[in-house]
Amino acid sequence: DYYQPEAYIPQRDIYIEKDASRNDDLDRLRLAATSSLLSRPDVIVVASVSCIFGLGSPENYKERVLALAKGQTINRRETLIALSDMQYTRNDIAFERKNFRVRGDVVEVYPAYEQYAIRIELFGDEIEGLQLIHPTTGEVLAEETHVFIFPAVHYVLPEDERDRALQQIRDELDESVMALRHEGKLLEAQRLLSRTRYDLEMIQEVGYCSGIENYSRHFDGRAPGERPYAMLDYYRFVPDRRPDEWLVFIDESHVTIPQIRAMYNGDQARKRVLVEHGFRLPSAMDNRPLTFEEFEELVPQVVYVSATPAAYELEKSEGSVVEQVIRPTGLLDPEIEIRPARGQVAELIRECQLRAERNERVLVTVLTKRMAEDLTAYLDDQKLRVRYLHSEIDTLERLEILRALREGDFDVLVGVNLLREGLDLPEVSLVCIVDADKVGFLRSATSLIQTIGRAARHEKARVILFADEVTPQMQMAIDETERRRTKQLA
DSSP: OEEEOOEEETTTTEEEOOEEEOOHHHHHHHHHHHHHHTTOSOOOOOOOGGGGSBOOOHHHHHHTOEEEETTOBOOHHHHHHHHHHTTOEEOSSSOOTTEEEEETTEEEEEOTTOSSEEEEEEETTEEEEEEEEOTTTOOEEEEESEEEEOOSSSOOOOHHHHHHHHHHHHHHHHHHHHHHHHTTOHHHHHHHHHHHHHHHHHHHHHSOOTTGGGGHHHHHTOOTTOOOOBGGGGGGGOTTSOTTOOOEEEETHHHHHHHHHHHHHHHHHHHHHHHHTTSSOGGGGGSOOOOHHHHHHHOSOEEEEOSSOOHHHHHHHTTOOOOOOSOTTOOOOOEEEEEOSTTHHHHHHHHHHHHHHTTOEEEEEOSSHHHHHHHHHHHHHTTOOEEEEOTTSOHHHHHHHHHHHHHTSOSEEEESSSSSTTOOOTTEEEEEETTTTSOSGGGSHHHHHHHHGGGTTSTTOEEEEEOSSOOHHHHHHHHHHHHHHHHHHO
């Protein structure tokens, strides 16, 4: 998957157009999440921080659902128009997701959010049969009495509301162009005029355009500055549930909460440049992620999950903290050993060789990407099977490296800040933290505890801290690990 947001660099006069290559399965699952929330009460959605970004109105989305029942009388032509309005495309040759095809009295729809297609058999204007079919073979998977077809996109509008929204966009365009010309920004005014008129024509003719989310304030009928709809809003429309009868688990909350806080300001800084230089209308600023305060107001109940909760989570929990220190596997937190930084590389080599002989794995954390590459090259010269992992390596390649480590293609992995949350490597029996006494973000108590935890999946696990002195951060990490070991041994 790849996503490059729209941006403009005025210093170099470079415009970067929005570019996205979304995994088809992820796009399907995204639509499946919202359609499921509006269909049934027992839904679990696993989401990234993107759940706070703008999405179409759940009310408009729900209103455009096409409900069909066996024996129902429908107008065939109006049904096909309704599918087109829901952004399904007629394609009688290549039957793909978000398409429908017509063969005599049979209409087949491939929903945007499903892995199966729906066959509607008509006898005149009466629905004679509803079937779930395999989209490739046409095999009948199930007979149905009722089906609901949800829109193929999240931004859908009734025609009368679309006309209202388009008029509002035209009015804002006139005001913005006049303001830019008044400021002497003739190029920016002409740019805004041509780009917005093109989008308006696309929306008028086909009901959609690239970047339609930038006009979402008008489509949703929101006031300037009012927060956008997000995926979280769909929970208020879950059938047979109160609007506040849902729960959010925030995993690795000590990392996720700061990410949620940062999204709004970063988005606004980028959009402000686009607006000032005539690439977008000012209303595009309201197509944004939720602020942290809006997120807090929207979420009724939260469980923060973290091995190293920050001050915010501890304050919000008001002392209601549940510790899950005892592992179902019975494994203990690793023993920690402190060794001098002088001669640390020689010690590291010896320990890595011992683990390699036992067919075990080693994680080594250093302070910089250059150090990771240099240490990897040196260990390779010493005949150790070693690779490095840092932020310049693509996400998919990182997964491949971790898989190769587990399968024994190499024994030692050197990293900087990626060997922390979320890594579950049972083969790792040793974690070495180089220059553990260097004060900074990568050697904070939280970072040290998280790194130490990577060794907690092996029964013979040990952690070696190479340091000439014990810093307060090191002592906090050591004390916390010992506290957990004591509980686990009790």
